[in-house]
Amino acid sequence: MTDKQSGETLTRNQTLVLEALSAAETAMTAYALLDVLRDSGLRAPPQVYRALERLRALGLVHRIESLNAFVACCHPDHDHAPATIFAICEDCGTVSEIENEAIAGRLETVAGEADFKLSRSAIELKGQCGDCTAK
Amino acid sequence: MTDKQSGETLTRNQTLVLEALSAAETAMTAYALLDVLRDSGLRAPPQVYRALERLRALGLVHRIESLNAFVACCHPDHDHAPATIFAICEDCGTVSEIENEAIAGRLETVAGEADFKLSRSAIELKGQCGDCTAK
DNA sequence: ATAACGGATGTTATATCATAACGCGATGCG
């Protein structure tokens, strides 16, 4: 176990993708990332998708299912609750990550009542963020 | 106002798509629907997507974001809670629709606390259904 | 009646999102 790349350190491509995502205001599609990173040497979709896959496994990036797009985790340091909630502004596109134990627990209960063995969940809210409501 | 197609009745294509979806055990993609309905006269994706769009507006069909696929609503008669939950079995693919007022309310609260004006939400649970757990 | 309109439809082409499959080069290990 030489730790060449066995768990912690990010490769060049992974770092590029994570930095691009972190710098973005909104969720980005894989192709948007590719466009942005073309000058940094990325040339083809698999390079981006592979980096995203790894970053997701590390919990540094989340996929927003309803947008087919990706965001950097806003608190990669601590572990996630079993149910993370994403609030997506339909006006400006910003995505906020919300943790809520109560809802996570309630979802577990509801799943149990339906005789469903829950492994993971995606909760995506659409609406208007505070900034856009104020406008 | 002859009610030619002004709100209630479904057109031929819409009926075909809804029937195919209702008959399906699992969620179906638009292209799967197209394959199934080719013998009934559907020839191109826009015909399916247009029918799906209308059926969704009528509340007869739901889109499962994490699958890029669609299901027939299992209780099209009564109105939906603001937050419908879909439990998706990763073994057999069945999708169950769950209504839960408590979670819907809780989501409203959480959104409010985050200063987010909620318009609609997608909650998708992945795991194992009762039948598959029993196996 | 007939012209104008709106809505559903059919069709072609294209945009957008995602992965399969192959080969290469560096690294670690027997």
Next chain:
DNA sequence: CGCATCGCGTTATGATATAACATCCGTTAT
């Protein structure tokens, strides 16, 4: 060395979704 593993680059293709345009057909206004 001989071999396995891993990241990487590249090409090609698959899967999902929509733009754009032409047509048809009942309704409605003139």
